[in-house]
Amino acid sequence: MPSQPASKPPRGATRTPQQARSRRTRQALVEAATGAFEERGYDETTTAEIARRAGVSVGSVYGYFPDKRAILLEIVHETVEQMSDRIVAELDPARWQGADLRASVRALIDTVFKTRLLRPGLQRILWERFFKDPEVRATVEAIETRGRAAIAALLEHLNATGRARVADPDTAAFVIHTSVEWTGARLMLGGAPDAQLDAAVDTMSEMISRLILD
Amino acid sequence: MPSQPASKPPRGATRTPQQARSRRTRQALVEAATGAFEERGYDETTTAEIARRAGVSVGSVYGYFPDKRAILLEIVHETVEQMSDRIVAELDPARWQGADLRASVRALIDTVFKTRLLRPGLQRILWERFFKDPEVRATVEAIETRGRAAIAALLEHLNATGRARVADPDTAAFVIHTSVEWTGARLMLGGAPDAQLDAAVDTMSEMISRLILD
Amino acid sequence: MPSQPASKPPRGATRTPQQARSRRTRQALVEAATGAFEERGYDETTTAEIARRAGVSVGSVYGYFPDKRAILLEIVHETVEQMSDRIVAELDPARWQGADLRASVRALIDTVFKTRLLRPGLQRILWERFFKDPEVRATVEAIETRGRAAIAALLEHLNATGRARVADPDTAAFVIHTSVEWTGARLMLGGAPDAQLDAAVDTMSEMISRLILD
Amino acid sequence: MPSQPASKPPRGATRTPQQARSRRTRQALVEAATGAFEERGYDETTTAEIARRAGVSVGSVYGYFPDKRAILLEIVHETVEQMSDRIVAELDPARWQGADLRASVRALIDTVFKTRLLRPGLQRILWERFFKDPEVRATVEAIETRGRAAIAALLEHLNATGRARVADPDTAAFVIHTSVEWTGARLMLGGAPDAQLDAAVDTMSEMISRLILD
DNA sequence: GATGAATGAGTCTTCATTCAT
DNA sequence: CATGAATGAAGACTCATTCAT
Numbered sequence A, B, C, D: 001m002p003s004q005p006a007s008k009p010p011r012g013a014t015r016t017p018q019q020a021r022s023r024r025t026r027q028a029l030v031e032a033a034t035g036a037f038e039e040r041g042y043d044e045t046t047t048a049e050i051a052r053r054a055g056v057s058v059g060s061v062y063g064y065f066p067d068k069r070a071i072l073l074e075i076v077h078e079t080v081e082q083m084s085d086r087i088v089a090e091l092d093p094a095r096w097q098g099a100d101l102r103a104s105v106r107a108l109i110d111t112v113f114k115t116r117l118l119r120p121g122l123q124r125i126l127w128e129r130f131f132k133d134p135e136v137r138a139t140v141e142a143i144e145t146r147g148r149a150a151i152a153a154l155l156e157h158l159n160a161t162g163r164a165r166v167a168d169p170d171t172a173a174f175v176i177h178t179s180v181e182w183t184g185a186r187l188m189l190g191g192a193p194d195a196q197l198d199a200a201v202d203t204m205s206e207m208i209s210r211l212i213l214d
Numbered sequence E: 001g002a003t004g005a006a007t008g009a010g011t012c013t014t015c016a017t018t019c020a021t
Numbered sequence F: 001c002a003t004g005a006a007t008g009a010a011g012a013c014t015c016a017t018t019c020a021t
Helices: A018-040 A047-054 A058-064 A068-090 A101-115 A120-130 A134-160 A169-189 A194-212 B018-040 B047-054 B058-064 B068-090 B101-115 B120-130 B134-160 B169-189 B194-212 C018-040 C047-054 C058-064 C068-090 C101-115 C120-130 C134-160 C169-189 C194-212 D018-040 D047-054 D058-064 D068-090 D101-115 D120-130 D134-160 D169-189 D194-212
Strands: none
Touching: A018 A047, A018 A058, A018 A068, A018 A120, A047 A058, A047 A068, A068 A101, A068 A120, A068 A134, A101 A169, A101 A194, A120 A134, A120 A169, A120 B120, A134 A169, A169 A194, A169 B169, A169 B194, A194 B169, A194 B194, B018 B047, B018 B058, B018 B068, B018 B120, B047 B058, B047 B068, B068 B101, B068 B120, B068 B134, B101 B169, B101 B194, B120 B134, B120 B169, B134 B169, B169 B194, C018 C047, C018 C058, C018 C068, C018 C120, C047 C058, C047 C068, C068 C101, C068 C120, C068 C134, C101 C169, C101 C194, C120 C134, C120 C169, C120 D120, C134 C169, C169 C194, C169 D169, C169 D194, C194 D169, C194 D194, D018 D047, D018 D058, D018 D068, D018 D120, D047 D058, D047 D068, D068 D101, D068 D120, D068 D134, D101 D169, D101 D194, D120 D134, D120 D169, D134 D169, D169 D194
8 A cells, every 4th residue: 555645644643544533423423323213213313312422513413414314314224234134144045955945934934023123113213204205215125125036036946946836936025025024013013922923923934835835 | 844934944955053064174174184194294284284275274173183193093093994994894704605715815905905095195194103103003903903803704704614724813814914914005005017016916815815725 | 119121021920031141141250260260370261161160152251251351350359359348347446446456456467367368379360460460450459448548547546546656547557558468478378387377477466566556 | 821823812802612602692592581571571572582682593592491481580580689689788787786776777678679670570570470480489489588587687686786676586587578578569560659658668667666676 | 142163363392404613 | 524503494282352153
């Protein structure tokens, strides 16, 4: 790394380049907002509260984000992506090799349901703004597409290896994804008792297994 | 009794006793609010706008409802009940007598999906406030329970007549109801193209049919 | 009473002349307002509440009074007059004949203080509006004048009978009246304990006795 | 330290660090509110009017006070304290050393009465809200206690120096304080003519002197 | 006279965003 | 870049009073 910008302090100086500090402030804001949204909801959280939690001034918030909504969008993206990651990992065909298909389906659904335990307050905001804010919806849909694609790919893989027979993998992926998503949301965000939860996981597994088998 | 006092209006005339006038104003308010909520959303609708649309003054709004939220609650109740009525009617075991079970399931799902075309704007508000406003949630859940009960009853009837074999009708009802509800919401409120819609109806029908058959 | 108005119903008819009914409604309104003002305060009482308590419609209130304030004025007048009556009775020179002057003064002050127990809520409204509403003040002052005149007359009587020596009976009357009035108000409306009350009555008696004696 | 950084304003210049600006705005608000309350009364003054007078926006009002009432409370405290200061100063036993006791009492009463000329509009509000708003009452009573204590202390001092003989200094203090307070309020806030005023001061002085002497 | 539905001006308060320092 | 004081549009709700029936 030969030529560095002149503004950078000479090597050895107390390393706190603006960039790093900046990134840290930004991160503090995102974390502060995440906590506040999670605990109080989006509308109920003021920008002043976010600034206070992040330990910066209100003005600074607007140095990093154009407006309050932009912070939410970023958090939504991050959150949904994390959820998606967990699920997509579970959908890796490699994991579906040997084991019993029904058991795999069940494990998957279980994972999806459990995923709802990640930042439930934020997920409530998600439903709240999904149809209200086109960008929230776009963000969510962009990532959902990934999940659906992973399901479709898995179904095609199962088709190819003769372990399943699904006529229209894309539509099946959509139906499965949506059904599991909302059933999970209702059960997890609604605080359903464990018994009801287990029964629902069983039935959903059965339903989906039957759809994709034979 | 041919001749009545002149002060009494002739039968059929615009009878406007206090009660009727009152009822009409109230109705005007509900309709005005429904339209405004539908078009602009809940938060975006001001009480002044509702009054203006109803052709009355702001004060009148508060003569009939304690606050803005109460109007929403009433409309939510009414709307959800109408939706539920349509679906519950479709679930009457009598209708499932002769016809092919798969065809019946498909018709049902079609109905549920079409139901989403009733006041889509209001349904968006429904999702928006479901986790936010406990009373909205209670209202919706109260009526959902009815739908689930109807499904469960139908499943039990089908079990009894040997046309289906469902181990846990209650859970199955919940899973079916929730899956269809949200898939329908996503497709109808999201403005999906007809082709995608038809494919989804097909797949959902298949999925549910398989769940309840044998 | 020879000629009566033709509008009066013939003797013997079911006597409920409008006048009487009217007077009764008016009275009901005054009583309703008195109760409401007493319990909730003036600003906190709505005309609707008064109407409700009186068992009539809001509109009727305005058939008997030009506005809400007029009702208060009437009640204030009535209340203050009642209070004044009690005190003026106590000031009748005849009552001061034989007895010990100090004892009489003490009895008088006791009476004045006790008078504050009559509709304390209304008396709070009195202080609240005394400097705010010129008509309330005028009403109160008109009656206070009576009280002061009675005190002055008593002092002159005592002067004349050689039992007291007061240089300026009018001013003395004013000072005595005002001092006792407010001290009483503070103690009674403020909920002072009995001990403090008794001590205050003692000291006030002493103070006034000394003023008027020699 | 002669040469300071250029960015620092020269000594004596319009120093406007954040704190000072803030303090100035706050002060402007208090003054604006004082004027408005004084001229128009509490209920009749809107928050918008206060902001307008202070030359700031409505929002700023709420940046410094939680609500309108808090402004009143602050002003009440300040005003009552100023009044109390004047009177308590007059009650300093040192001032009562040599002079004629009667003259001292008269001077005191004169001071108390004159005190009522300080923001009469605000004092009207004081009476208006004394029984209505517990915090106003608490504020006033807290400071009144101080006045009563000063009177009691003076009486005890006079007792000790043999210049007075007061059996129960605390009660006497209460009675004197309350009597003078309200008589003064009635005369000063009511706009009594000078002659009546002088006569009242004379009589009150006489009354109180006699109470505390012998 | 009675009714009570309707009126609508008027208030306080909130909060995302801006900008002078 | 940070600060936090200032902004001001916006909105829900109240209630004395009126007036058509």
